[in-house]
Amino acid sequence: MVKIGILGVGTVGASVAKILEENADIIEARAGKKIVVKSGVVKNLNKDRGVSIKISDNPLDVVDDPEIDIVVELMGGVEEPYVLVKKALKNGKAVVTANKALLAYHRYELQEIAGDIPLMYEASTAGGIPIIGALRNGLSANHINSIQGIMNGTCNYMLTNMINNGALYDDILKESQELGYAEADPTFDVGGFDASHKLLILASIAYGIDAKPEDILIEGIENITQTDVDFAKEFGYEIKSLGIAKKVGDGVELRVHATMIPADSMIAKVDGVMNAVTVIGDRVGETMYYGPGAGGDATASAVISDIIDIVRGNQGPMLGYKKGLESGLRLLPKEDIVTQYYLRLEVDDKSGVLAIITSALGEFGISIEAMLQKPTSNEDRAKLLFTTHSCKESKMQDAITALSNLDVVHGEIAMMRIEK
Helix, strand or coil: CEEEEEECCCHHHHHHHHHHHHCHHHHHHHHCCCEEEEEEECCCCCCCCCCCCEEECCCHHHHCCCCCCEEEECCCCCHHHHHHHHHHHHCCCEEEECCHHHHHHHHHHHHHHHCCCCEECHHHCCCCCCHHHHHHHHCCCCCEEEEEEECCHHHHHHHHHHHHCCCCHHHHHHHHHHHCCCCCCCHHHHCCHHHHHHHHHHHHHHHCCCCCHHHCEECCCCCCCHHHHHHHHHCCEEEEEEEEEEEECCEEEEEEEEEEEECCCCHHHCCCCEEEEEEEECCCEEEEEEEECCCHHHHHHHHHHHHHHHHHCCCCCCCCCCCCCCCCCEECCHHHCEEEEEEEEEEECCCCHHHHHHHHHHCCCCCEEEEEEEECCCCCEEEEEEEECCEEHHHHHHHHHHHHCCCCEEEEEEEEEECC
């Protein structure tokens, strides 16, 4: 018999306990041993968790219990769970975590501490989608050329409604909060930070990149307007908030931002609160993984898959590389990103303005690929929307600064990156 202790019996923790009890027979058949939850830890003992396991409010009741074989960490946060997971590992206990923030900041330290003790984390990225296992095992024969992921269901739900139903950003954000998809403070989701934690975990497995969220490009969806949506439709694009990892020479681009992508691409068709990750390997080509990125049962399913793998003895290197045999790739600076761009700016509606704009862009080696002009409520001004050919991020940022200083340009310039 294998005994489990759960740190954090909230929505996911309660689902883990219920599934292990209700599906006990099939889980035992697949794992080869009976798996039971011995105890769990909560912060508020007065709240009913709907489970029949023993509950306490002291994490050490789990971490220091010699009878518990596997600690499941579902607390959230960074530093407190880091201390507890370290202690569990030092006590010789295997650990399963769904905590993306913990891993975004401490995955390499935990790998060092764990050594040969299993530390599994399938549920930390894209909920019920088995993308960690795919990268660590199924695609391990491949050099990974790129990863693109819709890794936040809140952003995807909002963008889907803006594109398909013409919803305005503020209205659909309020609706998302009422439905429970977005928090009262939605910054973590709509600002791209949630997706960045997940991207960093995938990048460690695919490329051996040790980076923190502060090291990579992170932008949200807050500035997207219906004008941008209309332009995307007219030119055959969909707008998605993507986490992108891309191998370029001996470097790797890591970035999270709203992205225009071809409407006929596989990932463009993923709508609503669903998540999806596409991976391009040098041998297998493009593969795609799709499913629910959150929710109690979906996330618990991934947690239990890790528990079963540990019981079977199927774990390998935590982050996909044996120590000393890492890929040798480096994180590319943000300013060295190369992609295409979409710009939206308000300009004087008079002859010669376009020539001024194109001349300013040409100073930085940037050329226009496609353009559209739209009227504004001010008859003396127009919205100028255009896409560029590929250029460096540093050049585009310098060009935006130069455009902002032109007398014929008014207000803030909006920019979005394009991936084809």
